[in-house]
Amino acid sequence: MTVSGDLKQLYYSETLAHNSMTTTHTSVCCGFCGLLCDDLTLEEQGGVLQVTAAGCARASSAFARVSGATDAQRSPRIKGHPTDLPTAIAAAAKILAGSQLPLFAGLGTDIHGMRGLMDLADHCGAVLDHMNATAKFRNILTVQGYGWVTTTFSEVRNRADLIVVMGSDVASRFPRFYERLVWPAEALFVPDLSQRKIVSVGTAQTAAAQSPEGVTPHHIPCGNADLPDVLAALRARFNGQGLAVTEVAGVPVSALDELAQQIREAQYAVLVWVAPDLDFPQAELTTQMIAGLLGDINQKTRAAGLPLGGNDGDFSADAVLIWQSGFPFRTSLASGKPDYNPHLYDTEGLLERDEADALLWVSSLDSRDARPETKVPTVVLADAGMPVDDDVAVWIPVATPGVDCEGHLFRGDKILALPLRAVIDTGLPTIKVVAQGILKQLESA
Numbered sequence: 001m002t003v004s005g006d007l008k009q010l011y012y013s014e015t016l017a018h019n020s021m022t023t024t025h026t027s028v029c030c031g032f033c034g035l036l037c038d039d040l041t042l043e044e045q046g047g048v049l050q051v052t053a054a055g056c057a058r059a060s061s062a063f064a065r066v067s068g069a070t071d072a073q074r075s076p077r078i079k080g081h082p083t084d085l086p087t088a089i090a091a092a093a094k095i096l097a098g099s100q101l102p103l104f105a106g107l108g109t110d111i112h113g114m115r116g117l118m119d120l121a122d123h124c125g126a127v128l129d130h131m132n133a134t135a136k137f138r139n140i141l142t143v144q145g146y147g148w149v150t151t152t153f154s155e156v157r158n159r160a161d162l163i164v165v166m167g168s169d170v171a172s173r174f175p176r177f178y179e180r181l182v183w184p185a186e187a188l189f190v191p192d193l194s195q196r197k198i199v200s201v202g203t204a205q206t207a208a209a210q211s212p213e214g215v216t217p218h219h220i221p222c223g224n225a226d227l228p229d230v231l232a233a234l235r236a237r238f239n240g241q242g243l244a245v246t247e248v249a250g251v252p253v254s255a256l257d258e259l260a261q262q263i264r265e266a267q268y269a270v271l272v273w274v275a276p277d278l279d280f281p282q283a284e285l286t287t288q289m290i291a292g293l294l295g296d297i298n299q300k301t302r303a304a305g306l307p308l309g310g311n312d313g314d315f316s317a318d319a320v321l322i323w324q325s326g327f328p329f330r331t332s333l334a335s336g337k338p339d340y341n342p343h344l345y346d347t348e349g350l351l352e353r354d355e356a357d358a359l360l361w362v363s364s365l366d367s368r369d370a371r372p373e374t375k376v377p378t379v380v381l382a383d384a385g386m387p388v389d390d391d392v393a394v395w396i397p398v399a400t401p402g403v404d405c406e407g408h409l410f411r412g413d414k415i416l417a418l419p420l421r422a423v424i425d426t427g428l429p430t431i432k433v434v435a436q437g438i439l440k441q442l443e444s445a
């Protein structure tokens, strides 16, 4: 066997057992959150997938929903009327051809889908914005202004002896975070995992954060909007500075002293946060404080941040946009060259100000309908599990990477892209195929 054949077998070691009714797929990679767990076992019966090992409630529901879509859900529609794919593509091309400023938003897709959308956006002079961009700017603005030290899933799993979670339960957005990274069966450089300490600041943790021995993480409660103040006080105490108060936003300074001491004593502390959970005005002050604290800690010992992301393909779409244009989300190609402006080119603002006159909404990795309300002509490219809206001008169901088409997604630590394989064949087109079809129509017009 060739080397590439070996690799292919590694990645695609699937479909182990058949009987007349059921097919079993092993080592399936799940793209329904940024953890990209690659250990799932699925059983397929009549084309419908059921997670039978190593999944979570979100994965179970997503695989079942996408694979169990009806023929009607898999049919393209024009204003609610079923049509065929070429007619839907032609209708979408007509909307984009008549637009002065098309907005490509949502962008819930993988690397290949985003490449196809970039070619189309380049031709149309579109603005590109992701459905998670508002949350991601809480991180991006801090990276642009200050920089930070971050780490990987492997480092967290194998080295961290203190994990401090800021303002999130983590598990509601990354369901197997604790199972896979915090409480694995073993870790390379933490001989006794029961000694791993978990502290949560802000939101209380869920039961998923409990250690296998039943130890609940230490919790320092405060409102998430108070995190900038609380973290500023923690930073001051870590650096030995005095405070003229005994509590900050209801948090006793003694509790912050205790946490500062735990950080000093740790060999490898990791500060974890989930930007969408920091949903309050000027939330980037929190990430700035975390970045500053990481800098302070690394003067004395070792620590790193883990800004979890990757849901809805946000890291993947952003990576392609940066590779090809040099800029992240909220970049306009209207002038013929990339123009990045996080304040001018946000989806809601462009629609509210009546600047965008057509919307291409893309969501192939999560069936929730997160579209903004708008009256502009809209083309939707959505996975077949999303409830159909008959008011939409053109609705094209597309394949979902990791379910009914292959794909590549960046993992939630942004360190590598993992391949996802097609587990079933529904015949639905990929986003790249639809984007190329629309582009071909526009070029031949």
Ligand code: SF4
Pocket: 030, 031, 032, 033, 034, 035, 036, 037, 040, 054, 055, 056, 057, 058, 059, 174, 175, 176, 177
């Ligand atoms: S934690 Fe995320 S990647 Fe892992 S199985 Fe659940 S939804 Fe899929």
